[in-house]
Amino acid sequence: MPSVKQIQVTFDCAEPERVARFWCEVLGYVLPPPPEGFASWDDFNRTLPPEQQGSWSACSDPSGVGPRLFFQRVPEGKVVKNRVxxxxxxxxxxxxxxxxxxxxxxxxxxxxxxxxRVRLLLADDNNESCLVMQDVEGNEFCLD
Incomplete structure (x- = not known):
């Protein structure tokens, strides 16, 4: 039987740090510390070429149980419903x-x-109630 692998969930977005901070608040996650030798992520970003500054962010479960979330800047906006x-x-x-x-x-x-808030889906014969929402950039998620 294969061993269990860790996973990371990746979001395409326009403003990675903004979306990462939102999900930290939602889940109780934390932003990683800046790379060694830098007092802040802003200090680190200033060392990058302009097109790479702020191009990604991440957050993780401080207990180490949940998956890491990674946010990467992409040029195109969200057009259709998330597949995941x-x-x-x-x-x-x-x-x-x-x-x-x-x-x-x-x-x-x-x-x-x-x-x-998008809509409340009330319980039926197969499922309990859940609430469909969107994050700060329109990515769908459910409160379950």
């Missing part, structure tokens, strides 16, 4: 009104950070 998205698990084990209340509370917190 994150489910932020805030309602695990909850059902009915209690679950919806938990999703709505987290939605309000994330909207204050710049997220956009």
């Amino acid at each position: 998205h994150l489910d932020v698990r805030v309602g695990t084990g909850l059902v009915g009104e209690e679950r919806v209340a938990k999703l709505e509370a987290e939605c309000a917190r994330l909207v204050a950070l710049g997220a956009v």
Whole structure:
């Protein structure tokens, strides 16, 4: 049986640092420290050619359990729905009104950070309720 591999989830975006900071707030992740010899990421970026400055950012789970998130600048904007998205698990084990209340509370917190509420999908015969949202650059994700 093959060994389990670590994964990284990569986002194409226009403003990598902005999107990384948003996801740090959502998930409780942290930005990595700047490279050795630099007091800040701004100091490091100033050493790069202008076209490479601010071209990427990353964040990671401080406990080391969750995947690293990587954000890379791309020239084109988002055009269609994501083929892959994150489910932020805030309602695990909850059902009915209690679950919806938990999703709505987290939605309000994330909207204050710049997220956009898209729609609430109420429970049906197969799935519990979830809330579809977009991050600060329009990437879809679900509060589940």
